[in-house]
Amino acid sequence: xxxxxxxxxxxxxxxxxxxxxxxxxxxxxxxxxxxxxxxxxxxxxxxxxxxxxxxxxxxxxxxxxxxxxxxxxxxxxxxxxxxxxxxxxxxxxxxxxxxxxxxxxxxxxxxxxxxxxxxxxxxxxxxxxxxxxxxxxxxxxxxxxxxxxxxxxxxxxxxxxxxxxxxxxxxxxxxxxxxxxxxxxxxxxxxxxxxxxxxxxxxxxxxxxxxxxxxxxxxxxxxxxxxxxxxxxxxxxxxxxxxxxxxxxxxxxxxxxxxxxxxxxxxxxxxxxxxxxxxxxxxxxxxxxxxxxxxxxxxxxxxxxxxxxxxxxxxxxxxxxxxxxxxxxxxxxxxxxxxxxx
Amino acid sequence: xxxxxxxxxxxxxxxxxxxxxxxxxxxxxxxxxxxxxxxxxxxxxxxxxxxxxxxxxxxxxxxxxxxxxxxxxxxxxxxxxxxxxxxxxxxxxxxxxxxxxxxxxxxxxxxxxxxxxxxxxxxxxxxxxxxxxxxxxxxxxxxxxxxxxxxxxxxxxxxxxxxxxxxxxxxxxxxxxxxxxxxxxxxxxxxxxxxxxxxxxxxxxxxxxxxxxxxxxxxxxxxxxxxxxxxxxxxxxxxxxxxxxxxxxxxxxxxxxxxxxxxxxxxxxxxxxxxxxxxxxxxxxxxxxxxxxxxxxxxxxxxxxxxxxxxxxxxxxxxxxxxxxxxxxxxxxxxxxxxxxx
DNA sequence: CTGAAAGCGCTTACAG
DNA sequence: CTGAAAGCGCTTACAG
Numbered sequence: 001x002x003x004x005x006x007x008x009x010x011x012x013x014x015x016x017x018x019x020x021x022x023x024x025x026x027x028x029x030x031x032x033x034x035x036x037x038x039x040x041x042x043x044x045x046x047x048x049x050x051x052x053x054x055x056x057x058x059x060x061x062x063x064x065x066x067x068x069x070x071x072x073x074x075x076x077x078x079x080x081x082x083x084x085x086x087x088x089x090x091x092x093x094x095x096x097x098x099x100x101x102x103x104x105x106x107x108x109x110x111x112x113x114x115x116x117x118x119x120x121x122x123x124x125x126x127x128x129x130x131x132x133x134x135x136x137x138x139x140x141x142x143x144x145x146x147x148x149x150x151x152x153x154x155x156x157x158x159x160x161x162x163x164x165x166x167x168x169x170x171x172x173x174x175x176x177x178x179x180x181x182x183x184x185x186x187x188x189x190x191x192x193x194x195x196x197x198x199x200x201x202x203x204x205x206x207x208x209x210x211x212x213x214x215x216x217x218x219x220x221x222x223x224x225x226x227x228x229x230x231x232x233x234x235x236x237x238x239x240x241x242x243x244x245x246x247x248x249x250x251x252x253x254x255x256x257x258x259x260x261x262x263x264x265x266x267x268x269x270x271x272x273x274x275x276x277x278x279x280x281x282x283x284x285x286x287x288x289x290x291x292x293x294x295x296x297x298x299x300x301x302x303x304x305x306x307x308x309x310x311x312x313x314x315x316x317x318x319x320x321x322x323x324x325x326x327x328x329x330x331x332x333x334x335x336x337x338x339x340x341x342x
Numbered sequence: 343x344x345x346x347x348x349x350x351x352x353x354x355x356x357x358x359x360x361x362x363x364x365x366x367x368x369x370x371x372x373x374x375x376x377x378x379x380x381x382x383x384x385x386x387x388x389x390x391x392x393x394x395x396x397x398x399x400x401x402x403x404x405x406x407x408x409x410x411x412x413x414x415x416x417x418x419x420x421x422x423x424x425x426x427x428x429x430x431x432x433x434x435x436x437x438x439x440x441x442x443x444x445x446x447x448x449x450x451x452x453x454x455x456x457x458x459x460x461x462x463x464x465x466x467x468x469x470x471x472x473x474x475x476x477x478x479x480x481x482x483x484x485x486x487x488x489x490x491x492x493x494x495x496x497x498x499x500x501x502x503x504x505x506x507x508x509x510x511x512x513x514x515x516x517x518x519x520x521x522x523x524x525x526x527x528x529x530x531x532x533x534x535x536x537x538x539x540x541x542x543x544x545x546x547x548x549x550x551x552x553x554x555x556x557x558x559x560x561x562x563x564x565x566x567x568x569x570x571x572x573x574x575x576x577x578x579x580x581x582x583x584x585x586x587x588x589x590x591x592x593x594x595x596x597x598x599x600x601x602x603x604x605x606x607x608x609x610x611x612x613x614x615x616x617x618x619x620x621x622x623x624x625x626x627x628x629x630x631x632x633x634x635x636x637x638x639x640x641x642x643x644x645x646x647x648x649x650x651x652x653x654x655x656x657x658x659x660x661x662x663x664x665x666x667x668x669x670x671x672x673x674x675x676x677x678x679x680x681x682x683x684x
Numbered sequence: 685c686t687g688a689a690a691g692c693g694c695t696t697a698c699a700g
Numbered sequence: 701c702t703g704a705a706a707g708c709g710c711t712t713a714c715a716g
Contacts, residue, residue, distance in 0.1 A: 011470070013693055024703045029695055039701055056469040060411070061693035063402040065708045074451070090432065097451050101459060106466070108448045109416070109439050117443060124448070127398040128353070236637070265637075295578070295607075295637065355709055366687045371711055379685055403709035407692045 012053045021049035032057060070105055072318060073130040075121060077112045077137035077144050087290040088307065089136065092158060095311030096134055103319070107134075118144065126151040132322045134158070134314055154321040156314050160204045160329070169321055171313040171330040175205055178303040178334035179212025182257050182285040185301075185336055187220045191255035191283055195228040197242040197267060199259040206231070209259045209287060228253065232263045236292075239266025247274055254282055255342065261286040265296040268341065272297075283342035298340035306332050354395045363391035374399060412447055414660060415472040417463060419454045419479035419486050429632040430649065431478065434500060437653030438476055445661070449476075460486065468493040474664045476500070476656055496663040498656050502546045502671070511663055513655040513672040517547055520645040520676035521554025524599050524627040527643075527678055529562045533597035533625055537570040539584040539609060541601040548573070551601045551629060570595065574605045578634075581608025589616055596624055597684065603628040607638040610683065614639075625684035640682035648674050 014032075018025045023042050030038050031046045038046075049055075063069050074096055076089070097107045108130060112118040125133060125148065132154035137144055145161050145168055157170040186194050196213045199206030210229070217224060227249040232238030239258060243266065246253055258264035264286035268278050276282045278298055286293055286302035293300035313330050321327065356374075360367045365384055372380050373388045380388075391397075405411050416438055418431070439449045450472060454460035467475060467490065474496035479486055487503050487510055499512040528536050538555045541548030552571070559566060569591040574580030581600060585608065588595055600606035606628035610620050618624045620640055628635055628644035635642035655672050663669065 011693085014695095015693080025694080026696080026703060026705095027701085030702085033695075037701055042701080056465070058406070058693050059469075059471055060402045060405040061708090062695075063708095064400070064406055064693080064710085065695050067708085069402070071450075093451070094453060097453050098455075098459070101453070101462060104462070104466075106450045106452070106471075108413075109435070109451045110448070111436060111439050111443070113440075117440070120443060120446070123398070124446075127401075129401055129448075297639075353709085356711095357709080367710080368687060368689095368712080369685085372686090375711075381685055384685080400709050403692090404711075405692095406694085406709080407711050409692085 011058065012055050013058070014055070016053050017046065017049045017055045020053055021045040067128070068131050068322075069129055071108055071130050072100060072105060072322075073108045073110050073121075073125055073133040075110045075112060075125070075133050075135050075137070075144070077118065077135070087292060088288055088305070091290075091307040092136065092311050095308050096315055099312050099315040103315075105319075112144070122147055125153055132156070132318045134318060135161075137161070154318060156318040156321060158310065158314060162202060162204060162207070167327050169317050169327040169329065171310055171317060171332065172204065173305040173310065173334050174331050175208035175334075176212040176215075178287060178305070179209040179257065179259075180216045181334065181336045182287070182301075182303055183213050183216035184220070186255040186257060186283055186285055186342060187216070187222070189283065189342070192222065193228065193250065193253050194222065194255040194257065195230070195246050195250060195253045197239060197246070197256060197258040197263055198229065198231045199234050199263075200231065203234075205234075205259055205287070209257075213257055225250070232259070232266075234260045234263060236262045236266040236269075239263030240270040241266075243267040243270035244274075247271075247276075255285070256282060257285045257287075259287050261288045261290045261292040261296070261300055261302055264300050264302070264341070265292050268296055268298070268300075279340065279342050285342045289337050293337070293339065296341065301339045301342040302337050304335045304337045306334070353400065354397050355400070356397070358395050359388065359391045359397045362395055363387040409470070410473050410664075411471055413450055413472050414442060414447060414664075415450045415452050415463075415467055415475040417452045417454060417467070417475050417477050417479070417486070419460065419477070429634060430630055430647070433632075433649040434478065434653050437650050438657055441654050441657040445657075447661075454486070464489055467495055474498070474660045476660060477503075479503070496660060498660040498663060500652065500656060504544060504546060504549070509669055511659050511669040511671065513652055513659060513674065514546065515647040515652065515676050516673050517550035517676075518554040518557075520629060520647070521551040521599065521601075522558045523676065523678045524629070524643075524645055525555050525558035526562070528597040528599060528625055528627055528684060529558070529564070531625065531684070534564065535570065535592065535595050536564065536597040536599065537572070537588050537592060537595045539581060539588070539598060539600040539605055540571065540573045541576050541605075542573065545576075547576075547601055547629070551599075555599055567592070574601070574608075576602045576605060578604045578608040578611075581605030582612040583608075585609040585612035586616075589613075589618075597627070598624060599627045599629075601629050603630045603632045603634040603638070603642055603644055606642055606644070606683070607634050610638055610640070610642075621682065621684050627684045631679050635679070635681070638683065643681045643684040644679050646677045646679045648676070 014025050014028045018028045027042055028046050100107050110121040112121050135157045148155050159172045160170050198210040230242040230245050232242045258267050264284055271278055278284050286300040289302045289304035293302045309332050356367050356370045360370045369384055370388050442449050452463045454463050477499045490497050501514045502512050540552040572584040572587050574584045600609050606626055613620055620626050628642040631644045631646035635644045651674050
C-alpha cells in the first residue's frame with residue numbers, strides 16, 4: 001500500500017499483479033501461498049509482476065478469509081512494577097520479538113497490571129485478534145491461564161504455571177537443578193552454614209529453587225535448619241530485609257543462596273552494612289545472571305538462565321500449537337557462572 | 343469470535359446481530375460506529391442483541407474497508423544492547439502500551455537492531471499494516487525518519503530527531519534546561535571546578551545537555567575549561583572511563599554533571615576506586631532519574647525526565663497526526679531530584 | 685432514520 | 701496447471 005501526495009492510500013492489489021503478469025488473480029494468490037499447482041512460467045511471470053508493481057499483500061483481506069491474524073500477543077500479567085524491575089523480562093521480550101519477527105509475525109505487547117486491563121486484553125485475545133499468546137505470569141492466583149484455555153486460545157507460558165491446569169504448554173529453566181548446582185558449589189568451596197533467601201511460594205522459582213536447596217543440603221549431609229531459610233519477593237529491598245533477618249537468626253551463616261540476582265544485590269548491601277565481607281565472611285550465590293549480577297558489588301556468582309533458548313522455544317512451541325500440535329513442556333538446563341561473590 | 347469444540351472458529355457476525363435485533367446490517371454497523379442516524383429504539387435493540395449474542399467486531403473486515411489497522415508500532419532503532427541497558431525505554435514502553443490500550447489500540451513492538459530487521463520492519467510499516475509509529479531512535483545517522491516520512495506514515499519521535507527533517511512531530515524533555523538546573527545547583531552548593539561527562543554528540547541529549555552546561559558555567563562566571571569536559575556513550579562503563587580521564591586531566595575537580603544516571607553510576611565507581619568521597623570530595627549529578635539513580639551508591643541527585651507525560655503526549659500526538667492534524671513539537675520540563683550524591 | 689447493495693482485497697473450492 | 705466465481709465480515713454512499 002502506498003500513499004499518494006493527497007495522503008490517501010492507493011494500493012496495488014492482486015488484481016494489478018494479475019493484469020501485469022497476464023494471469024488470473026487465483027494464480028497470483030497461489031504463488032503467494034507457496035506456489036503449489038503453478039507452472040514455472042506463471043510463477044516467474046507473477047514474481048516479476050510483483051517486483052515491478054511493488055505489490056505487498058493486504059493482511060486484513062487475507063486474515064478475513066483465513067481467519068488467522070498472523071500475529072501473537074505477549075501478555076504480561078505480572079504487576080508492572082516487578083516487570084520493570086526485573087531485567088529478565090527485557091531479555092525475554094526482546095528475544096521473543098526477534099524470533100517472531102524472523103517469521104514475519106508481529107508481537108502485540110499487552111500489559112495486564114490492573115483488573116480492567118486484564119479484562120480488556122482478554123476480550124481482545126478471545127475475539128480472535130491474535131493467533132496465540134506468549135504468557136508471562138509467574139503468580140499462581142492468576143486465572144488468565146484458565147480463561148485463555150477455556151477460550152481455546154493457543155498458549156505457551158514462560159515457567160510452569162502453578163495450579164490446576166496440566167494441559168498448558170510451557171518452557172522453563174530447570175530451577176531445581178540450578179539451585180542444586182549452586183548449593184553444591186557453595187558446599188564444595190567449604191561452606192557449612194549455607195542459608196537461602198527464597199522467592200514467593202506462589203511462584204515456580206520460589207518453590208523449586210527452595211526444594212533444590214533442601215535436597216542438596218540433605219545430600220551433602222548438612223542438617224536442615226529452618227533458621228537458615230528466609231523468603232523475599234524477588235525485589236532488591238526484600239533481599240536486604242531478608243539478610244538482616246538472617247543475620248539475627250543465624251549469625252554464623254557463611255553462605256547464602258539467593259533465589260534471584262536482584263535480591264542477592266540487596267543481600268550484599270545488607271551484608272556490607274553489617275560489616276561482613278563478601279565472599280570472605282559470607283559467600284553469596286544469586287540466580288538469573290541478570291544485569292544486576294554484574295552491577296552488584298562484588299559481581300555475583302550466579303545461575304544463568306538460558307533466556308535466548310527459552311524465548312526461541314516459546315516461539316517455536318506457540319507456532320506449533322497454533323498449527324495444531326499437542327501441548328508439551330520443555331525444561332532447559334542452567335549453568336553456574338562464577339564471579340566474585342562466591 | 344469463538345472457537346467450537348472442533349477448534350474451528352464459529353463467529354457471530356453483524357448478520358446474526360441484525361437478525362436478533364430485527365434490523366438491517368447497515369443499522370447495526372451504524373450503532374457500532376457511533377450511533378449517528380439511528381433511532382433510540384433501534385439503538386437499544388441492537389445493543390441488546392450485541393449483548394445477547396456476545397458479538398465482537400471482526401477487525402480484519404473493518405480494516406479491509408476503512409483502510410486503517412487500528413494499531414500502531416513502537417519502533418526501536420537503537421542498537422538493542424543499549425535499549426536493554428537503559429531503564430528509560432522500559433518506562434516509555436510500558437506507558438505507551440497502556441496509554442494506547444486505554445483507546446483499545448494494540449501496540450506492535452518492533453526492534454530494528456540489524457539492517458535486515460530495519461528493512462523488514464519498514465516494509466511492514468510502509469505496507470500500511472499500522473496506522474502510525476512511535477519512534478525511539480536517538481542517533482542521527484538514522485534514515486528511518488526519512489524513509490517513514492517519505493512513505494507518508496504518521497510518526498511521532500521520542501526526543502528531537504537530529505538532522506534535516508524539520509517536519510516531524512516529537513516530544514522531548516527540556517534537556518538544556520535540565521542541565522542548567524543541575525549545574526546551577528552544583529554551583530549554588532559551593533562547587534567551582536564543575537566538570538561534565540556528556541553523551542554522544544549525535545544524540546539530542548549529548549548536544550543539549552552539554553550546551554546547557556556551558557551556558558550555565560558562563561552565567562555563573564566560571565571559566566570555560568575544556569579539560570573539564572569528557573564524553574561517554576551513556577553506558578556505565580563509559581562513565582568509569584570518563585571519570586578516570588577526568589581525574590587525570592583535572593585532578594582538582596569538585597563536581598561532575600553526568601549526562602545520564604548509568605554513566606553517573608560508573609563515575610561514582612571510578613571516584614570510589616580513586617579514593618574520592620562522594621559528595622564530600624566530588625559532587626556527582628546525574629540525568630534521567632532512572633532506577634540506576636537509586637541503585638547507585640550513594641543514591642544519585644539527578645534530573646527527572648517526565649516519562650509518563652512524555653509517553654502520554656507521544657500517544658496523543660500520534661493519534662492526532664493519524665487523524666490528520668499537523669505536526670508539532672512538545673517540550674516538557676524536567677525537575678531536579680535531590681538525593682545524596684550532590 | 686433505515687434498508688438494499690456495492691465493494692474492500694484476498695483465498696479457495698470447483699470445473700475444466 | 702488455471703480461470704471464473706463465491707464469499708470472508710464489514711462500511712458506506714445511495715435511495716428512500
